[in-house]
Amino acid sequence: MNRRHHLVATALVLGVGTLALGSPHALPSPQDPNQPEIGLKISGTAIRKIPIAILPFQIGAGGAADTRGAADTIRSVITSDLEYSGLFNVLAPSMYESVTIAGGKIPFRDFAAIGAQGVVYGSVGRENAGVAVEGLLSDSRSGDLIAGKRYRGDVRLARDIAHRISNDIMIAYTGRPGVSLSRIAMVGKVGNAKEIHVMDYDGADTKQITKNKTINVSPAWSPDGSRLAFVSYKQGNPKLFLYKGEDGSTDDVSPPGSELCVAPDWSPDGRFIAFSSSSSGDSEIFVMDVSTRRSRQITFNKGSDTSPVWSPSGREIAFTSDRSGHPQIYIMDAEGANVRRLTSSGDYNDSAAWSPDGDHIAYASRIDGRFDILVYEISTGKTARLTQNVGNNENPRWSHEGRHLVFASNRGGVYRIYTMDADGNRQEQIPTPFEATMPDWSR
Amino acid sequence: MIRRRHAPIPLLALVVLSFAVLCAGCKKKPAPVTSTAEPPAVHQTAEPTVEPVKEQPMKPVVEEPAPQRAVGADAYNKQGLLKSIYFDFDKYEIRPDQRPTLQANADKLKAEPLSKFRVLIEGHCDERGTNEYNMVLGDRRANAMKQYLIDLGVPASRLRTISYGEERPVDPGHNEESWAKNRRGEFVLEEG
Numbered sequence: 001m002n003r004r005h006h007l008v009a010t011a012l013v014l015g016v017g018t019l020a021l022g023s024p025h026a027l028p029s030p031q032d033p034n035q036p037e038i039g040l041k042i043s044g045t046a047i048r049k050i051p052i053a054i055l056p057f058q059i060g061a062g063g064a065a066d067t068r069g070a071a072d073t074i075r076s077v078i079t080s081d082l083e084y085s086g087l088f089n090v091l092a093p094s095m096y097e098s099v100t101i102a103g104g105k106i107p108f109r110d111f112a113a114i115g116a117q118g119v120v121y122g123s124v125g126r127e128n129a130g131v132a133v134e135g136l137l138s139d140s141r142s143g144d145l146i147a148g149k150r151y152r153g154d155v156r157l158a159r160d161i162a163h164r165i166s167n168d169i170m171i172a173y174t175g176r177p178g179v180s181l182s183r184i185a186m187v188g189k190v191g192n193a194k195e196i197h198v199m200d201y202d203g204a205d206t207k208q209i210t211k212n213k214t215i216n217v218s219p220a221w222s223p224d225g226s227r228l229a230f231v232s233y234k235q236g237n238p239k240l241f242l243y244k245g246e247d248g249s250t251d252d253v254s255p256p257g258s259e260l261c262v263a264p265d266w267s268p269d270g271r272f273i274a275f276s277s278s279s280s281g282d283s284e285i286f287v288m289d290v291s292t293r294r295s296r297q298i299t300f301n302k303g304s305d306t307s308p309v310w311s312p313s314g315r316e317i318a319f320t321s322d323r324s325g326h327p328q329i330y331i332m333d334a335e336g337a338n339v340r341r342l343t344s345s346g347d348y349n350d351s352a353a354w355s356p357d358g359d360h361i362a363y364a365s366r367i368d369g370r371f372d373i374l375v376y377e378i379s380t381g382k383t384a385r386l387t388q389n390v391g392n393n394e395n396p397r398w399s400h401e402g403r404h405l406v407f408a409s410n411r412g413g414v415y416r417i418y419t420m421d422a423d424g425n426r427q428e429q430i431p432t433p434f435e436a437t438m439p440d441w442s443r
Numbered sequence: 444m445i446r447r448r449h450a451p452i453p454l455l456a457l458v459v460l461s462f463a464v465l466c467a468g469c470k471k472k473p474a475p476v477t478s479t480a481e482p483p484a485v486h487q488t489a490e491p492t493v494e495p496v497k498e499q500p501m502k503p504v505v506e507e508p509a510p511q512r513a514v515g516a517d518a519y520n521k522q523g524l525l526k527s528i529y530f531d532f533d534k535y536e537i538r539p540d541q542r543p544t545l546q547a548n549a550d551k552l553k554a555e556p557l558s559k560f561r562v563l564i565e566g567h568c569d570e571r572g573t574n575e576y577n578m579v580l581g582d583r584r585a586n587a588m589k590q591y592l593i594d595l596g597v598p599a600s601r602l603r604t605i606s607y608g609e610e611r612p613v614d615p616g617h618n619e620e621s622w623a624k625n626r627r628g629e630f631v632l633e634e635g
Contacts, residue, residue, distance in 0.1 A: 260605075276579070
């Protein structure tokens with residue numbers, strides 16, 4: 001499913017400095033429980049961005065004219081990745097055009113002088129049939145190498161290599177991966193059919209997963225990114241299927257006798273899938289053990305319960321129920337007990353998505369006849385509205401690091417996939433070659 | 444139960460079979476027009492393989508006009524004998540003004556020629572809900588229609604439901620006129 005898995009990433013560690021994290025610009029280490037997590041503040045507390053310069057990649061050993069294109073791609077993808085993360089301020093090249101790099105020696109102090117905290121640089125050379133890319137990050141004041149690896153692969157994997165370099169830079173500064181290697185699954189309209197597709201988070205490398213020319217909806221990534229659960233009409237009634245990336249196989253995992261399976265979501269440990277199923281017009285929530293394929297019903301009330309999503313701890317499940325007469329978001333223990341209602345305003349709330357930090361639930365709410373994305377903060381009970389006056393906005397899903405949301409919107413006329421920062425800033429469309437809905441963001 | 448459901452099939456087979464025989468006879472005869480309406484002739488020319496035919500009354504076969512011989516579920520579906528019904532926004536209750544349509548559908552389903560078919564009841568929604576909750580709403584609509592037909596005497600064993608949510612609109616528009624057409628229930632005949 002993922003070309004990156006085929007990348008020969010012998011990722012040679014060239015040496016990793018330890019100094020940069022102590023600098024005044026460094027972000028709080030995520031391992032420190034006393035420090036707030038990065039970027040999850042809905043109120044939009046300004047994060048001090050790390051100023052960074054990304055130099056043109058040099059043509060290394062055996063490099064020819066065609067490696068120039070790969071080098072340019074790599075620089076441009078790293079720039080997009082770091083800017084997208086919201087953690088970096090990528091300095092405009094015009095700021096350092098007077099800095100001369102003689103004989104491959106980078107004058108780090110000159111970059112420090114223009115305000116860059118880090119400098120990204122490297123080279124692209126030929127090796128066997130592919131390319132060998134060195135991606136390096138140095139602290140500009142000390143000149144110490146903070147991160148550096150050598151990546152080998154087919155020249156067509158230039159974007160993937162660049163995403164890996166970006167990811168290593170983010171790990172060097174924050175201690176954890178960003179979204180640069182993540183993928184987004186979605187439903188794409190192909191003729192009259194709806195098929196599951198996956199793409200890079202930036203819209204590159206779209207692949208069609210289902211090809212049955214019926215209706216396929218609700219894709220959900222397994223936590224390890226190797227499988228997709230989804231709902232398909234390919235056998236008539238909507239049923240639950242599991243797609244395995246390794247061999248491309250698809251299995252029907254619906255419980256026997258169910259007429260309608262909807263809305264799968266994986267438990268954080270990947271052992272269970274929650275979904276809703278109906279056999280008489282009263283949809284209830286079930287939890288399936290992925291290894292045994294056995295399902296257990298966990299809701300038993302009059303009124304339809306659907307769209308379950310797990311909390312990051314795996315101890316609770318948020319879901320939609322119309323037991324009050326209208327669809328509203330509820331929370332219950334993962335065993336089905338202790339049900340309490342979360343949303344109190346509005347007559348139509350659905351599509352809950354639990355943030356990775358566990359304190360926020362994003363959902364779609366119908367306001368004045370159109371859907372908008374809202375985020376409920378569990379600790380305070382406050383709700384923030386992230387979209388407004390721009391068509392319908394539905395199906396929010398968090399990025400794994402919690403700094404972004406992906407959703408579907410028809411603000412441009414037809415439904416497309418958009419992302420935004422967790423505070424609602426930077427709402428941008430991801431280009432797709434078709435009408436697209438129901439996104440889900442992988443790790 | 445299964446046997447009972449299959450009971451009409453041998454009869455149907457006989458009908459088709461004897462028709463085949465009839466027609467085979469027709470082709471062989473240069474002047475068919477005058478001779479087709481004579482069942483005894485068929486009996487006499489029957490091969491041993493059509494032995495059972497002799498034990499069945501032939502009248503229904505002969506009286507049936509030829510153009511309608513292949514009438515199956517699909518053909519009746521194309522004729523649109525069962526009418527769609529429509530729902531209010533966000534609702535799955537059967538509207539009072541839709542009850543006569545359901546009553547007419549139920550009457551047709553209980554009588555010849557539709558009484559031998561099963562029915563797939565489709566629940567559909569307009570585009571204004573979320574995709575996933577619309578699946579549930581379509582399911583509720585389909586089951587409300589199913590229960591209504593059961594209450595009108597259509598056996599539950601002949602009915603099954605499917606929800607298409609908002610995924611199969613009949614009208615691609617984005618206005619109330621289109622939405623009203625898309626909030627619907629459809630009835631599709633299936634071979635028994």
